[in-house]
Amino acid sequence: MKRFPYAKVGLAAALAAISLQAGAQGAGARISDGVVKIGVLTDVNGPFMDNVGRGSIVATEIAIEEFGGKVLGYPVQMVSADHQNKADVGSARVREWFDRDKVDVVTELGNSAVALAAMKIAETKHRMSIVTGAGAVRISSEDCTPTNLQWVYDTYALAKVGTQSIVRKGAKNWYYLTADYAFGHSLENDGKQFIEAAGGKVLGSSRYPFPGSDFSSYILKAQASKANAVAIATAGLDLQNAIKQGREFGLVEGGQQAVAMLMSIVDVNSIGLKDAGGMMFAESFYWDLDEASRKFARKFFEKTKRMPTALQAGQYSATLNYLRAIEKAKSDDVSDVMKQLKTMPIQDAFAKNGKVREDGKMVHDMYLVQVKKPQESKAPWDYYTVLETVPGDKAFQPLSESKCPLVRK
Structure with a gap:
């Protein structure tokens, strides 16, 4: 009988801990599987490895670190793999990530053939893809999908x-x-x-x-x-x-x-x-464009002993804004995140005057x-x-010329 007060105290402490955890994780937040998982599929050992590769993995890590390793109180994790510049190898890994490892977004994809294959799988699985390393125009034109973004550049x-x-x-x-x-x-x-x-x-x-x-x-x-x-x-x-x-x-x-x-x-x-x-x-x-770019570059240099490429800086930007969109949407569901990204301004160490269009292309200064x-x-x-600095609306293909079926004309 004398144990009951202690049991009450233990129960109250447990309830308080649960309440604090729920508060830390954000009221009403909807995070699938209790973790946000980012997959970086890149060229680790091939002809693009210096432009993307390990540097893009490091850039992703920096973005996650700047977010404190959590979003809405839930942990952010990263997995990475080498696509070997082969669409079949990349596709197999993307399916494995989505089906077995519960990856929420696959990104980098620095080969156009790999990117085109991966983004189609992401659409069928209701997951997100963010292409930072591939530049074929068709990625956000005739082959665009409602769950894909093309972040850095196109041809x-x-x-x-x-x-x-x-x-x-x-x-x-x-x-x-x-x-x-x-x-x-x-x-x-x-x-x-x-x-x-x-x-x-x-x-x-x-x-x-x-x-x-x-x-x-x-x-x-x-x-x-x-x-x-x-x-x-x-x-x-x-x-x-x-x-x-x-x-x-x-x-x-x-x-x-x-x-x-x-x-x-x-x-x-x-x-x-x-x-x-x-x-x-x-x-x-x-x-060396401005203080924001130099600040990111210094962090990158400390880890790699070289300055970042545009594709690596773009990978940092894409990861950072993906997490910002989850935070604002209070959800990691692809529909909620895409909606948020298409309404928020994109301004960071990489992107100047950026915005995500309805075709999924993030346009910014070139x-x-x-x-x-x-x-x-x-x-x-x-x-x-x-x-010369060329504004995004002057550098990128206008929506009026896009073949993306998502574009309203």
């Missing part, structure tokens, strides 16, 4: 910002060296559109099997074309090797300009300012940059001069 914006100014500066005739898969095709097709719109002409193109290492035969064809500019429509290690081999074959010395259709700061670091200096291209992020020559660089990673 339309890269081509528009990165070609028209160069044409106006006198490079009227172009030749394309293109990776033979969806992303490369998209870069070439969009670039041709803007080159011609600016008064230029594409004289020809060569498509190589991706990934590649020997570009000599394609470079010789580009030289034989006598084009003013040779556009290299690939990325990562392939881009670096193509630029280096172009230098070895005397492409620039022969009076032709090498133009990277997608270049990152780690590409510049690998190639070196001696060979990359003077190149112009479109970028969506630069670590930049035309020029690589500094060795004598112009004053410190490590001081690589870019920003020549």
